Amino acid sequence: MGSSRFPKRYLIVFLTFICTSVCYIERVGFSIAYTAAADAAGVNQTSKGVILSTFYYGYACSQVPGGWAAQKIGGRRVLLLSFLLWSLTCAFVPLDPNRTMVLVIARLLVGVAQGFIFPSIHTVLAQWVPPHERSRSVSFTTSGMYLGAATGMLMLPTLVKYRGPQSVFLAEAALGAMWSLLWFSYAVDPPRSEHPKATASGFGESLLPMKGSSKMKVENGVHSTKSPTIPWKRIVMSLPVWAIVVNNFTFHYALYVLMNWLPTYFELGLEISLQEMGSSKMMPYLNMFIFSNIGGVIADHLVTRRILSITKTRKLLNTVGFIVASLALMALPYFRTSGGTLFCSSVALGFLALGRAGFAVNHMDIAPRYAGIIMGVSNTAGTLAGIVGVDLTGRLLEAAKDAQLDLTNPESWIAVFSIPGLLCIFSSFVFLALSTGERIFD
Numbered sequence: 529m530g531s532s533r534f535p536k537r538y539l540i541v542f543l544t545f546i547c548t549s550v551c552y553i554e555r556v557g558f559s560i561a562y563t564a565a566a567d568a569a570g571v572n573q574t575s576k577g578v579i580l581s582t583f584y585y586g587y588a589c590s591q592v593p594g595g596w597a598a599q600k601i602g603g604r605r606v607l608l609l610s611f612l613l614w615s616l617t618c619a620f621v622p623l624d625p626n627r628t629m630v631l632v633i634a635r636l637l638v639g640v641a642q643g644f645i646f647p648s649i650h651t652v653l654a655q656w657v658p659p660h661e662r663s664r665s666v667s668f669t670t671s672g673m674y675l676g677a678a679t680g681m682l683m684l685p686t687l688v689k690y691r692g693p694q695s696v697f698l699a700e701a702a703l704g705a706m707w708s709l710l711w712f713s714y715a716v717d718p719p720r721s722e723h724p725k726a727t728a729s730g731f732g733e734s735l736l737p738m739k740g741s742s743k744m745k746v747e748n749g750v751h752s753t754k755s756p757t758i759p760w761k762r763i764v765m766s767l768p769v770w771a772i773v774v775n776n777f778t779f780h781y782a783l784y785v786l787m788n789w790l791p792t793y794f795e796l797g798l799e800i801s802l803q804e805m806g807s808s809k810m811m812p813y814l815n816m817f818i819f820s821n822i823g824g825v826i827a828d829h830l831v832t833r834r835i836l837s838i839t840k841t842r843k844l845l846n847t848v849g850f851i852v853a854s855l856a857l858m859a860l861p862y863f864r865t866s867g868g869t870l871f872c873s874s875v876a877l878g879f880l881a882l883g884r885a886g887f888a889v890n891h892m893d894i895a896p897r898y899a900g901i902i903m904g905v906s907n908t909a910g911t912l913a914g915i916v917g918v919d920l921t922g923r924l925l926e927a928a929k930d931a932q933l934d935l936t937n938p939e940s941w942i943a944v945f946s947i948p949g950l951l952c953i954f955s956s957f958v959f960l961a962l963s964t965g966e967r968i969f970d
């Protein structure tokens with residue numbers, strides 16, 4: 529597993545962290561670059577909405593196929609191929625707002641390619657990371673998303689200003705190419721153990737509690753290594769899987785609503801210019817980065833020191849994260865200053881990130897062999913939540929305007945932030961009732 533001073537799995541985890549950071553720099557970067565180009569070309573808001581949302585349709589369609597591909601040919605290979613595909617697309621597609629069909633096809637391709645990434649990452653981590661390190665490994669990896677978003681929002685507008693919108697595409701393609709080279713050079717498949725459990729789910733499997741017995745088919749005294757059939761029916765009928773799906777939906781509903789509509793709340797609800805806020809507007813995302821890693825460290829400490837079982841640890845962090853986030857979300861429209869709004873949104877996003885040490889790691893607890901598959905299923909729900917939440921929020925604000933409510937009125941925003949707040953409460957109870965930290969899939 530690498531040298532004793534720096535185990536190989538640590539390098540794998542670090543590379544997946546860089547991977548998620550680059551992916552979110554790309555997502556934020558396209559939004560910044562395309563908006564600048566489209567506004568300069570006089571593109572209407574409807575057309576802009578079509579282009580900006582196209583990514584998520586491709587992304588949603590490839591989540592489950594991504595998990596299947598990672599299961600069949602290996603997460604390491606799928607991750608490399610998907611990164612190369614979206615990087616090449618960024619490198620060769622011209623950013624011309626008037627060529628709508630070209631941009632639609634390009635964003636679909638990027639969405640499909642990036643849809644393979646997170647299921648592949650979970651497959652790789654399930655193979656490499658032992659259970660007592662999984663919480664902080666997954667939390668560290670996913671915290672790259674928030675650091676990438678913050679970095680992109682802070683730095684890319686300057687690149688657009690001095691080098692033009694197309695330069696963002698080229699910079700993203702270069703970052704993607706550099707990461708692909710690092711992954712190709714240093715990422716390898718984990719060494720196989722002769723122990724049946726370790727072979728089934730990767731290094732460290734003996735530390736993971738199981739329901740029932742774990743047996744491998746033996747023929748002529750030799751353990752069979754035939755690739756298992758994916759138990760689709762059991763996955764779909766599994767209540768712990770549905771607990772993960774429901775919480776993933778809620779997490780991304782809240783995240784995408786805040787990512788897409790918080791700027792509008794500042795500009796129209798509080799009448800505060802984002803430019804005047806400087807770097808402080810990045811605090812919610814930096815808070816997510818910090819709390820995501822705090823959650824991982826706490827969870828692994830509780831499991832490693834045997835203070836709590838894996839099941840109780842997941843439920844504790846998920847519940848604390850989602851309940852505190854729900855309170856902050858529902859309080860947000862009542863704060864009428866930029867400082868108060870930043871505080872509430874930072875608390876909400878920070879504790880949502882803390883909750884990822886519950887539901888987001890649970891894929892590898894219950895099904896380390898099929899972690900990529902279940903991640904694909906739950907991430908599909910998360911992507912659909914983003915599409916539904918962003919669209920519904922716009923409709924709620926239009927309804928408020930039709931009811932003669934000015935957007936500076938807090939009542940116009942109560943439903944916008946209360947819906948994700950109530951979803952957080954509901955999801956936390958679902959996770960408490962249905963989840964488990966024990967392995968339920970052989």
